[in-house]
Amino acid sequence: MEGEWPSGGELLLYLTVSLLLQGRANTFTINCSGFDQHGVDPAAFQAVFDRKAFRPVINYSIPTHVNISFTLSAILEVIWDNPFISWNPEECVNVNKLTVSAENLWLPDIFIVESMDVDRAPPGLSAYVSSDGRIKYDRPVRVTSICNLDIFYFPFDQQNCTFTFISFLYTVDSMLLGMDKEVWEITDTSRDIIQTQGEWELLGINKATLKMLVGSNVYDQIKFYVAIRRRPRLYVINLLVPSGFLIAIDALSFFLPAESESRAPFKITLLLGYNVFLLLMNDLLPASGTPLISVYFALCLSLMVLSLLETIFITYLLHLATTQPPPMPRWLHSLLLHCTSPMKCCPTASQKGNKGLGLAPANLPGLKEPVELVEKVPGPQEAELNGCPESTRGQQEDEAQKQHLVSLWVQFSHMMDTLLFRLYLIFMATFIISVIILWNT
Known part of the structure; x- marks a missing residue:
């Protein structure tokens, strides 16, 4: 009897350990029984x-x-x-x-x-x-x-x-x-x-x-x-290309005759169109900050405004020359002679007899041919043949001098138009090249 108790005790201890181990195994190993019949058991x-x-x-x-x-x-x-x-x-x-x-x-x-x-x-x-x-x-x-x-x-x-x-x-x-x-x-x-x-x-x-x-x-x-x-393809097509076309058309508008009445309205139309373009394309620009493309648009707009101001200035000079031309200052007359005929250092005798007013329009190379804005008056010899009195002869000389003065102011207006156009092209090329260099960096 006493010898049988230890074996019973060992059996009980063995079962207890087995149950504990079995529970531990269920904690870390999923029991898959029944998966083949009922699927995964939650x-x-x-x-x-x-x-x-x-x-x-x-x-x-x-x-x-x-x-x-x-x-x-x-x-x-x-x-x-x-x-x-x-x-x-x-x-x-x-x-x-x-x-x-x-x-x-x-x-x-x-x-x-x-x-x-x-x-x-x-x-x-x-x-x-x-x-x-x-x-x-x-x-x-x-x-x-x-x-x-x-x-x-x-x-x-x-x-x-x-x-x-x-x-x-x-x-x-x-x-x-x-x-x-x-x-x-x-x-x-x-x-x-x-x-x-x-x-x-x-x-x-x-x-x-x-x-x-x-x-x-x-x-x-x-x-x-x-x-x-x-x-950048979307922005190049929708922003840079149209803006480049408009600024190129504005530059080409300088080839319209300065006396033409359509140059200023054409530039005003371009300026308004460019403003409308900027308003429509504003949604494509970043909402914050100042990108380089905004500076580019601002400079393009400034160029178009300067182009319009240049046209207004030339139109004013032509109007002043054809209505009531003021006496041309000597320094301006010398500058005009230097720019148009740099090989001549002093006026000729015929020019001195003409009170130093300068060359005739045909003798001024490099400038546009001025439009005949004053009616042709008869010369002194024609006046003598027609039996005109001395007063009429003096009046004809005054008219000839006035016509020559008008021609000088018209030529000066054309020279200023050419000069400002070249400055416009230089400034536009400089700023576009600068923007391209900055974008490439």
């Missing part, structure tokens, strides 16, 4: 679902490694291991992966520091759970992030944006961040997606693994540097 995962509020580790001194990846199409991919989930695929009708509602699993609180908007990920997402406990969670989310844009070179600008992934709940003692994919893989995937949508072109992605110290807590973080470049 009760088999209930023990794992009940622990979703806790970090899935056996030893809490060991941090959880979470690997992240993303594409610029706004998909965030997170991968980590859950040691509480495992099953034998051979015993579970060769099931290697399952989709489980993300609400039933522990999820790392990884977010983007630069995000300015609320999380707009669709609710009820699922996660992929593999037989070895690896969980892959893809969360499509649209991120409106802070990115300091330098729009000075718009629309040929290049921007550098930063995306920082971090957890403010788990320190480095609890969670470490890693990379699920290499940076070049992320870059290639994002570049293939961006090529078919949007106005930006991906140049490259770089990363840096940093630590952030908040008080006495240290948090792990991964920072991605994204370099993008704007596709």
Whole structure:
């Protein structure tokens, strides 16, 4: 009797240990019985679902490694291991992966520091759970992030944006961040997606693994540097090309005759049309800052205004010359002689007899032929043959001198028109070349 008690006690102890071990095995290994007949049994995962509020580790001194990846199409991919989930695929009708509602699993609180908007990920997402406990969670989310844009070179600008992934709940003692994919893989995937949508072109992605110290807590973080470049084709076609056509037409309008009454109205029409063009295209320009293209438009508008002012000035000179021409100052007369006939240093005898008024229009090379604005009066010999008195002869000389003065002022107006047109072309070419050089840099 006494010898039989120990064997009974050993049997009881053995059963107790077996029950404990069996319970431990149910905690970490999914029971697949019945999967081949009724499909996946939710009760088999209930023990794992009940622990979703806790970090899935056996030893809490060991941090959880979470690997992240993303594409610029706004998909965030997170991968980590859950040691509480495992099953034998051979015993579970060769099931290697399952989709489980993300609400039933522990999820790392990884977010983007630069995000300015609320999380707009669709609710009820699922996660992929593999037989070895690896969980892959893809969360499509649209991120409106802070990115300091330098729009000075718009629309040929290049921007550098930063995306920082971090957890403010788990320190480095609890969670470490890693990379699920290499940076070049992320870059290639994002570049293939961006090529078919949007106005930006991906140049490259770089990363840096940093630590952030908040008080006495240290948090792990991964920072991605994204370099993008704007596709300028839309803005070149809709902004730069029409503006270039208008400014070219304004320059060609200088070839209209200065005496023509249509030059000034034509330039006014161009100026109004350019203002309407700027108002219509204002929505395509950045809402903040002063890009170089705005300076370009302002200078084009200024050139058109200066062109109109030049036309008004020349029209005023021609009107003054044909109605009541003032005496031409000697310095202006000398300048006109120097510009039109630089080989002659002093006037001839016939010019001195003409009171130093200068050359006739036919003797002034390089200028436009003036329009005959004063009726031809008879010369002194014709007046003597007709029996005109001396008073009439003096009046005819005065008329001849006035006609010559009108011709000089008309030639001066044409010379100023040519000079201002050349200055206009030089200024326009200088400013356009400067803008192109700045855009290329």
